[in-house]
Amino acid sequence: MSAVAARENAAMRICVLSGGVGGARFLQGLLSVAAPEDEVTVIGNTADDIWLFGLKVCPDLDTIMYTLGDGIDAERRWGRSDETWSAKAELAEYGVEPTWFGLGDKDLATHLVRTQMLQAGYTLSAVTRALCARWQPGVDLVPMSDDRVETHILIDDDDSDTGQRAIHFQEYWVRLRAGIPVRGVLVVGLEDARPAPGVLDAIGAADVVLLPPSNPIVSIGPIVGVPGVAAALRATAAPVVGVSPIIGGAAVRGMADQLLLGLGVPVSASGVALHLGARSRGGLLDGWLVDDQDTPARDAVSAAGIHARCVPLWMNDPTTTAALAQDSLALAADLAAVGTPR
Numbered sequence: 001m002s003a004v005a006a007r008e009n010a011a012m013r014i015c016v017l018s019g020g021v022g023g024a025r026f027l028q029g030l031l032s033v034a035a036p037e038d039e040v041t042v043i044g045n046t047a048d049d050i051w052l053f054g055l056k057v058c059p060d061l062d063t064i065m066y067t068l069g070d071g072i073d074a075e076r077r078w079g080r081s082d083e084t085w086s087a088k089a090e091l092a093e094y095g096v097e098p099t100w101f102g103l104g105d106k107d108l109a110t111h112l113v114r115t116q117m118l119q120a121g122y123t124l125s126a127v128t129r130a131l132c133a134r135w136q137p138g139v140d141l142v143p144m145s146d147d148r149v150e151t152h153i154l155i156d157d158d159d160s161d162t163g164q165r166a167i168h169f170q171e172y173w174v175r176l177r178a179g180i181p182v183r184g185v186l187v188v189g190l191e192d193a194r195p196a197p198g199v200l201d202a203i204g205a206a207d208v209v210l211l212p213p214s215n216p217i218v219s220i221g222p223i224v225g226v227p228g229v230a231a232a233l234r235a236t237a238a239p240v241v242g243v244s245p246i247i248g249g250a251a252v253r254g255m256a257d258q259l260l261l262g263l264g265v266p267v268s269a270s271g272v273a274l275h276l277g278a279r280s281r282g283g284l285l286d287g288w289l290v291d292d293q294d295t296p297a298r299d300a301v302s303a304a305g306i307h308a309r310c311v312p313l314w315m316n317d318p319t320t321t322a323a324l325a326q327d328s329l330a331l332a333a334d335l336a337a338v339g340t341p342r
Contacts, residue, residue, distance in 0.1 A: 011037040014329075015206035015238070016139075019045045019219025020060035021077045022245060022252060022315075024067035026212035029321030031068070031138050033329065040139040041202040043229075045214070046124065047144075047151040047187055047222035050170045052101055053091065055111040056118055059170070060219065061128060061143060062110060069135025080106040100175035125196045142202065144223045147193040151218050154184035154262075169218055182262025185217055190225050195232075203232040208332040211242035211285075213252055213313065216272050217259040224284060233284050239335035240279060241287040241328050244269040247313055248293050270297035270304075278305030287331045289313065289324075307335060 014034065016027065027042065034040060045060045059078070066072040066080060073079045083104035092099055103111060110131060117127045123146040132141050151169040155176075164183055172178060203209060214220050224230045233240055246269050251257045257267045265275045269290040277283015285306045290297050291313040301308035309331050315321040 011035065011039065012207045013202075013205055014038060014040045015202045015209045016040065016042045017209070017211050017214075017220060017223045018042050018060070018064060019212075019214030020048070020063035022213045022215075023060070023219070024064045024072070025077070025315050025321055026210075026243065026325060027064065027068060027139065028318070029315065029323070029325035030210070030328075032318065032322045033326050041198070041206075042139045042141050043144050043199055043202065043223055044128075044141055045144060045219045045223050047149045047190070047218065048169055049148075049150060050101075050168055052098070052103070053096065055103070055108075055115045057103070057111050058114065058124075058128075058143070061141065062107070064139075064141055065128075065132055065135050065137055068137030068139060069132075071135060079104050083107065098171075098175070101170060123196075125198070140198070140202075142198045143196050144199060144229070145193040145226050146196045147189060149187060149189040149193050149222060149226075151222060152186045152188055153182055154186065155180055156183060178258050182258050185221075185259065185263065187222050187225060190222060191227070193226050195226050195228050199226075200228055200232045203229070203236050203238075206236060206238040208329065208336070209233065209236060209238050209240040210328055210332070211240070211276075212328075213243045213245040213315075215251075215256045215259065216245060216265075216275060217256065217263065220276075230284065234279055234282070239286045239332045240284060241289070241332045241335070242273070242276065242285050243289045243324065243328060244272060244291065244294070244297075244313060246272055246294075247291045252313070268297060269294040270300040273297075273301045273306055273308070274304050280305045286335050289327060289331065307331070 048059045050057050063078050073081050083106055087105050087108055088102035114127050124143045125146050152166040153172040154164050154166050157165040245252050245256055260267050265271050273288045276285050279286050287307045288301050292310050295310050298308040311327040
């Protein structure tokens with residue numbers, strides 16, 4: 001029996017704070033175990049967004065939308081399936097920069113529609129709803145903010161007066177392939193951003209809040225950094241359960257290890273949990289799932305006031321992905337049954 005069914009078939013309101021690839025895959029599992037009447041709201045990270053070739057690109061929102069709408073490239077886990085790259089080749093012939101970031105022809109249509117609507121005065125929230133009307137992702141996908149927020153990475157630069165310079169996160173990830181040390185993370189515009197309509201309501205009304213295995217620095221960090229979001233998480237009556245993005249001392253995917261090291265956070269399941277902190281002690285988490293091979297981390301996490309549980313975290317296929325989502329809901333149900341001190 002699923003954690004949902006165990007609630008006597010009552011509909012659940014599930015709120016998920018998500019980045020791109022890892023979050024999207026987790027959401028596939030979640031939807032496979034959720035009841036049809038359950039309401040899933042996904043608050044998507046927009047700090048990875050970038051303006052390219054005059055177009056607004058929202059990588060994390062699009063990855064969630066394409067994945068849940070069955071339009072993602074299954075091998076890459078980003079971009080459109082059966083994609084072609086004629087526009088990218090033509091831009092290169094014109095010598096248009098940047099050459100390190102390419103938009104596929106199908107993907108280009110999404111960015112054209114988004115940009116046209118934004119320029120017509122629609123908010124990013126409204127645009128996202130319009131795009132999702134085509135893809136029918138099965139969730140209410142809400143950007144963390146309608147305001148422009150962009151993550152920049154501080155790297156070494158011997159030619160700079162300060163010895164460092166800031167580059168857009170996408171340049172660090174795509175062009176440099178996260179291959180050089182991180183000296184700092186700057187989320188430009190975050191302090192002045194406002195939560196998008198529905199964000200605070202979704203957190204406050206939730207029966208459970210989930211943090212899937214997304215990058216804690218550049219995915220989850222910006223979402224909870226939007227003014228009012230962290231306070232809403234601390235105030236909600238719902239248990240807040242996270243999934244470690246670190247297994248065996250290494251990032252499951254992406255560059256979380258470089259970012260954590262750059263900010264002085266241990267690259268471990270317990271290090272990330274302690275970075276987020278326990279709600280009972282002013283942090284964000286009630287529960288934390290760590291992989292079976294990271295069993296020693298459970299004691300450190302528990303000592304910090306976070307209920308830790310060891311389960312398999314690898315999302316290798318639909319079955320293991322569904323099991324992880326089930327385990328997340330089960331831990332949340334157990335925490336709700338005993339009450340989560342805050």
